[in-house]
Amino acid sequence: MAETTTAKKTVKFIVSRQDTPDAKPYTQEFELPYRPNMNVISGLMEIQRNPVTADGSKTTPVCWESNCLEEVCGACSMVINGKPRQACSALVDQLEQPIRLEPMRTFPVVRDLVINRERMFNALKKVKAWIPIDGTYDLGPGPRMAETKRQWAYELSKCMTCGVCLESCPNVNDRNSFIGPAAISQVRLFNAHPTGEMNKEERLEALMTDGGIEGCGNSQNCVRSCPKGIPLTTSIAAMNKDTTKHLFKKWLGM
Amino acid sequence: MKGNSYFSRKLHSLLGIIPLGGFIVVHGLTNYQAFERGPEGFAKGVETINSLPVLPLLEIFGIYLPLLFHGIYGLYVAYQSNSNTGRFQYGRNWAFTAQRVTGVITFVFVFWHVYQTRIQVYLGNITHEELGSTMNHIASSPLMFALYVIGVLAAVFHFSNGLWAFLISWGITIGPRAQRISSYICMGVFVIVSALFILSLVAFSGDEFKEAANAALTWTNIG
Incomplete structure (x- = not known):
């Protein structure tokens, strides 16, 4: 085939790769043909179709996770150019090149960009982030929630357990048992619910154990990083207030 | 760390303000008398503290034990x-790291400073009345002066920024607006308390205290 004279526009990716959970990470460069409206996921799909590095050698396809592709599931969270965010909403046109992709290393890396976010789900279990209504008979309708409350509680319900707030938090690491901002905000959400409120002490007490709310060091990176704009630091401070009140009430036997 | 970290961390937060935060402000005000009223004013300030009732108990339970717990924990x-200030260059994240760095600097500085002053009094090498001349001796050396300025700034930053975090940790400032306003107030506290300490260091290094130190030296020579 004759050489074309026009230079083809390309996109450069530098991807951090890791073959097994315990293997040493290494980086690989990929140069892909540019297409309009590309996002990081479509770039990764292109690498999957044609797993050849920038210097022309064949390699294994890069592993990543994704589901909804509209920034509501949180599965494709990764560190893109140094910042944790969702790959689906990371548009290539808005990113500085080369685009550097890394896994969120706060979590155990399974392979390449795939991480295990189990600790977040364990944290939700620990704080009982649900409303217990199961029973042997119909309890009837619960109390209504005030509209003014619903409006701010709805913002908290946008949390998709993506892990970006944990990745940005300097106190979430392997020397620290802090459960992270997401679960604390969920306590606020479920304690705001008129039916959930009936069990609020249980959730507050879960926050008052090892690795609970006291792990927050107020770096406030979480609220800056949250892709859903959840007021995480407000949630944490509100739960600080409620746990403090609960602490004194318990001491005084009220 | 054994036990429930919620209680130890809460105690750590409380002790940082009550009594340690209160202590640092009182200490700053006492020292400032050296700047405002000279050696006699400072000596009077020291005397006022020494005339407090149950002083050894106040020192042990109000200063030494809280200081040891707060410092070691x-x-x-x-x-x-x-x-992670490299990746997240936000002011509050810098303050988070600075809080820990200044904490460690303050830990070292306080031990050293207590050794140079209070422990020398306990050992009988100096008396309470000679503390002014001891401070003159320390502040006259440019190196010591610089180290003291660093130590004092670290301690006061740690206190002021800790006050901001204390208000959050106990659920007093909740929304972003309240936290922003309290950060301005705490910055003001930092500037004012730092000024108290640095001006008193300047006073300690001055001629007035040198003369007082010489006078004290003559006294000890005579005695």
């Missing part, structure tokens, strides 16, 4: 944290 808190 604080080192553990610092060990438990990462610094």
Whole structure:
């Protein structure tokens, strides 16, 4: 085939790769043909179709996770150019090149960009982030929630357990048992619910154990990083207030 | 760390303000008398403190024990944290790291400072009345002066920024607006208390205290 004279526009990716959970990470460069409206996921799909590095050698396809592709599931969270965010909403046109992709290393890396976010789900279990209504008979309708409350509680319900707030938090690491901002905000959400409120002490007490709310060091990176704009630091401070009140009430036997 | 870290961390937060935060302000005000009223004013300030009732108990339960707990547990808190200011260059994240760095500097500085002053009094090498001349001796050396300025700034930053975090940790400032306003107030506290300490250091290094030190020296020579 004759050489074309026009230079083809390309996109450069530098991807951090890791073959097994315990293997040493290494980086690989990929140069892909540019297409309009590309996002990081479509770039990764292109690498999957044609797993050849920038210097022309064949390699294994890069592993990543994704589901909804509209920034509501949180599965494709990764560190893109140094910042944790969702790959689906990371548009290539808005990113500085080369685009550097890394896994969120706060979590155990399974392979390449795939991480295990189990600790977040364990944290939700620990704080009982649900409303217990199961029973042997119909309890009837619960109390209504005030509209003014619903409006701010709805913002908290946008949390998709993506892990970006944990990745940005300097106190979430392997020397620290802090459960992270997401679960604390969920306590606020479920304690705001008129039916959930009936069990609020249980959730507050879960926050008052090892690795609970006291792990927050107020770096406030979480609220800056949250892709859903959840007021995480407000949630944490509100739960600080409620746990403090609960602490004194318990001491005084009220 | 054994036990429930919620209670140890809460105690750590409380002790940092009550009594330690209160102590640092009182200490700053006492020292400032050296700047405002000279050696006699400072000596009077020292005397006022020494005339407090049950002083040894106040010192042990109001200063030494809280200081040891806050300092040692604080080192553990610092060990438990990462610094990611490279990736997240936000003011509050810098303050988070600075809180831990200044905590460690303050820990070292306070031990050294207590050794140079209070422990020398306990050992009988100097008396309470000679503390002014001891401070003159320290502040006259440019190196010591610089180290004291660093130590004092670290301690006061740690206190002021800790006050901001205390208000959050106990659920007093909740929304972003309240936290922003309290950060301005705490910055003001930092500037004012730092000024108290630095001006008193300047006073200690001055001629007035040199003369007082010489006078004290003559007295000891005579005695």
